[in-house]
Amino acid sequence: MSRIAEARNRLELASGRVDVLCAAYEAFEAMISVCRQHDDPSDPAFNRWLIAGTQAANGRDAVLFAPSLPPVTVNAQAAVLEDTTAGETADTVAALSARLSARLLEVSRLRVNSGDRGRCQDAAGCAREIHDLLAGGTR
Amino acid sequence: MTGRPTFGDFLQAAHRQVGTVARRGETLGEKDVFDVSTNLSRLIHVMERCVADFTADYSDVSASRRLALSPWGRASADARDALARADRILARRPGPRPAGSAVSEPGRRLETAARSLAAGRDLLHTHFRIGLDGARQPHSDWAAVVTIWPVRQALLEEIGLLARRAAPLGAGVALSPSSARPGTMEARRRLNAACQWLWVASASVETASRAEPPTAGDRELLRAIPVNASPTRRLPDGSEPVSVVCEGVADTAERVRRASWGSAERAAWSPAMTVASLRQVAMASVITAENCRLVFAALADRTAQPGFERLGPDLSAAAEVLQRARASWFQVTQSLDRIATDARGYQSQAAAEAADLALWTGRLAHADSGWKLADGASSPARQPESLAARPEDLPVAVAAVHQASESLATLARAEQEQVREAARAGRFLVPTLSLPEILDIPRPFAKAPKKRVDLLLATYREAGEASREAAKATGELAIATKAPSRALAAARTAVEHDGDHPPGRPPKDPSNDAEERQESPGPVEQTLLDLGVTRPDLLEAGSRLDRASQRLIIDAATDAERAGRRVSSTAFSRSAGTAALVNHALASAEPRAAALLRRPARAEREDPQPEP
Numbered sequence: 001m002s003r004i005a006e007a008r009n010r011l012e013l014a015s016g017r018v019d020v021l022c023a024a025y026e027a028f029e030a031m032i033s034v035c036r037q038h039d040d041p042s043d044p045a046f047n048r049w050l051i052a053g054t055q056a057a058n059g060r061d062a063v064l065f066a067p068s069l070p071p072v073t074v075n076a077q078a079a080v081l082e083d084t085t086a087g088e089t090a091d092t093v094a095a096l097s098a099r100l101s102a103r104l105l106e107v108s109r110l111r112v113n114s115g116d117r118g119r120c121q122d123a124a125g126c127a128r129e130i131h132d133l134l135a136g137g138t139r
Numbered sequence: 140m141t142g143r144p145t146f147g148d149f150l151q152a153a154h155r156q157v158g159t160v161a162r163r164g165e166t167l168g169e170k171d172v173f174d175v176s177t178n179l180s181r182l183i184h185v186m187e188r189c190v191a192d193f194t195a196d197y198s199d200v201s202a203s204r205r206l207a208l209s210p211w212g213r214a215s216a217d218a219r220d221a222l223a224r225a226d227r228i229l230a231r232r233p234g235p236r237p238a239g240s241a242v243s244e245p246g247r248r249l250e251t252a253a254r255s256l257a258a259g260r261d262l263l264h265t266h267f268r269i270g271l272d273g274a275r276q277p278h279s280d281w282a283a284v285v286t287i288w289p290v291r292q293a294l295l296e297e298i299g300l301l302a303r304r305a306a307p308l309g310a311g312v313a314l315s316p317s318s319a320r321p322g323t324m325e326a327r328r329r330l331n332a333a334c335q336w337l338w339v340a341s342a343s344v345e346t347a348s349r350a351e352p353p354t355a356g357d358r359e360l361l362r363a364i365p366v367n368a369s370p371t372r373r374l375p376d377g378s379e380p381v382s383v384v385c386e387g388v389a390d391t392a393e394r395v396r397r398a399s400w401g402s403a404e405r406a407a408w409s410p411a412m413t414v415a416s417l418r419q420v421a422m423a424s425v426i427t428a429e430n431c432r433l434v435f436a437a438l439a440d441r442t443a444q445p446g447f448e449r450l451g452p453d454l455s456a457a458a459e460v461l462q463r464a465r466a467s468w469f470q471v472t473q474s475l476d477r478i479a480t481d482a483r484g485y486q487s488q489a490a491a492e493a494a495d496l497a498l499w500t501g502r503l504a505h506a507d508s509g510w511k512l513a514d515g516a517s518s519p520a521r522q523p524e525s526l527a528a529r530p531e532d533l534p535v536a537v538a539a540v541h542q543a544s545e546s547l548a549t550l551a552r553a554e555q556e557q558v559r560e561a562a563r564a565g566r567f568l569v570p571t572l573s574l575p576e577i578l579d580i581p582r583p584f585a586k587a588p589k590k591r592v593d594l595l596l597a598t599y600r601e602a603g604e605a606s607r608e609a610a611k612a613t614g615e616l617a618i619a620t621k622a623p624s625r626a627l628a629a630a631r632t633a634v635e636h637d638g639d640h641p642p643g644r645p646p647k648d649p650s651n652d653a654e655e656r657q658e659s660p661g662p663v664e665q666t667l668l669d670l671g672v673t674r675p676d677l678l679e680a681g682s683r684l685d686r687a688s689q690r691l692i693i694d695a696a697t698d699a700e701r702a703g704r705r706v707s708s709t710a711f712s713r714s715a716g717t718a719a720l721v722n723h724a725l726a727s728a729e730p731r732a733a734a735l736l737r738r739p740a741r742a743e744r745e746d747p748q749p750e751p
Contacts, residue, residue: 025570025572032476036472036473036476039469041465041515041516042516043516044515044516044517045515045517046515046516047426047512047513047514047515047516047517048513048515050422050425050426050469050472050515051422051512051513053472053476054418054419054422054472057414057418057475057476058414058415058418060570061414061415061479061483062483064479064570064583064584065479065483065583065584069583070583071571071580071581071582071583122483122484133513
């Protein structure tokens with residue numbers, strides 16, 4: 001299973017604020033890795049991957065500074081490009097980012113401290129940007 | 140370059156006022172010696188301040204040791220002295236001090252010249268600020284240009300020229316019979332004495348200019364220095380023609396450079412020093428470099444068409460350099476993925492402007508008038524014919540890419556310095572997960588290891604080198620095509636080579652200035668003109684007598700100096716006849732003419748003279 005798929009799986013199974021934050025961290029790291037592998041400027045979707053990668057890094061940082069994120073290890077392996085087309089990869093990442101945004105907003109509406117709330121909202125915004133960039137527009 | 144005022148605009152305005160010296164038969168109108176004295180004093184004061192502010196300071200070098208200075212060093216010291224003397228002479232003038240605007244024609248000219256030059260001086264000062272220690276500090280990239288040796292020389296040369304042109308304007312009023320009204324004797328004498336010192340200032344500069352003439356490029360660079368003011372921010376709306384898009388690129392590039400200035404000084408504490416800002420700059424720079432490459436690739440095709448200069452190989456080579464710049468900035472984006480900062484939530488102005496630049500260059504490179512950053516290469520590139528419909532459109536497009544390239548180079552340098560200072564202040568963090576497991580850190584983030592920061596700095600260094608190469612390559616094309624941005628390329632080259640005093644620059648041919656120097660008739664020739672004589676042979680004879688008397692007076696003054704006989708400078712303005720002869724000698728710009736004006740052996744009390 002690809003790292004993106006693993007991240008999606010973990011995100012779906014996460015329950016509670018801490019679990020979601022850890023899953024979100026892993027999801028952003030996976031997206032950074034995938035986005036940076038698209039480094040050919042002649043690729044019509046190069047700019048989208050470039051901007052999406054930047055947003056993924058920003059989203060990862062937002063989660064990183066959430067007060068409730070524990071100093072635990074997560075699955076930090078390098079992503080491997082599956083045997084999929086660029087469009088399929090984009091769809092997969094877009095779907096992950098959409099789900100990520102939704103879960104982070106769920107957490108932000110819980111009774112959490114303001115630090116967690118702010119970071120979750122920021123990270124959700126980054127995930128939303130990634131979705132808007134990659135959903136249906138990289139073919 | 141970007142339509143902003145330049146120093147040359149104000150300099151030209153000042154020259155225009157004093158350049159039209161009273162010609163043969165011209166009437167300057169009602170001559171008010173007090174009015175002219177007041178306004179000449181204003182002009183001299185501004186000239187003095189220009190020399191003091193922007194040329195080398197040798198004021199503490201005694202007159203006897205000035206021979207050891209370079210020609211321009213001596214000129215700077217001598218001109219400063221002469222202007223200061225002229226200023227002091229007029230400061231002690233008697234009579235009313237009109238506070239309002241000038242009332243006479245020569246007074247108005249001098250007033251306007253003073254205002255123009257003062258505005259020019261203020262323009263140069265916009266590139267500096269006063270630091271906490273009271274010292275003047277650079278405040279823009281152009282500050283380095285203002286202070287380089289060739290530009291200082293060019294400025295001193297311009298001041299000398301202004302002095303040479305203003306002197307006959309003032310002396311003409313002082314010696315004119317129509318201005319000799321009761322109560323004006325002392326004022327006229329002082330006015331003429333001040334003008335004599337203006338001639339001395341001019342002669343000292345001209346001597347240096349003959350020995351080591353500034354180049355046309357140096358003069359052009361001085362005149363091209365723009366005001367340090369940011370163009371108004373604007374974003375493309377899709378309706379702009381290519382020429383306006385090019386202007387938008389140039390203006391935004393300027394805004395980027397201004398926004399980058401001083402960022403390193405603030406890096407240790409500024410909340411805008413965030414990794415998100417660094418990432419946006421890097422991302423936008425990747426896109427800008429690629430857009431510029433596309434434009435140059437298209438222009439390379441365009442110049443293969445008939446009617447265009449064959450610049451295809453140079454444009455293609457520059458496009459390749461831009462490609463390397465793009466790749467190096469992409470390395471920066473990847474390095475920034477692995478680092479974070481202590482501050483979040485703020486965006487630097489440089490980041491915002493860099494994104495604007497990416498947008499404007501994208502609108503230039505792509506055919507879609509609504510192109511956005513995310514569109515990238517999915518949108519077709521603009522057709523070469525659209526970028527430069529006619530050969531005269533080529534320089535404008537080249538200038539746009541050149542301006543953007545210069546901004547990439549500035550950004551790389553500024554961001555690198557900012558990262559270095561922020562790292563010193565311990566502002567960089569990394570996810571603990573990215574560190575070796577043996578490090579037991581009970582937080583999700585930790586201080587960034589030196590190795591990680593060094594790697595980041597190395598990528599910025601490479602981006603800086605590649606961007607500078609791109610700026611240089613596009614700058615050479617800007618010069619070759621006489622693009623509006625070529626002064627930027629000249630500025631970069633001049634600053635890089637400051638200190639490389641060009642050896643053996645051929646001295647200027649004095650005969651080139653002869654026509655301008657001798658445009659004012661001497662006393663004999665003027666007398667003939669006043670008598671209505673028009674025969675060329677008689678006027679030529681009068682001119683010869685004037686030149687001979689000039690040489691005679693200078694030789695006599697030099698002999699007197701050698702023999703230790705000293706005559707007060709004020710003595711030469713006591714009678715109109717003497718003053719006219721001395722003025723004519725000084726106007727020759729002969730260096731020995733300054734010997735005519737000597738400080739008296741002791742402080743001399745100037746007795747009031749009886750009215751004629």
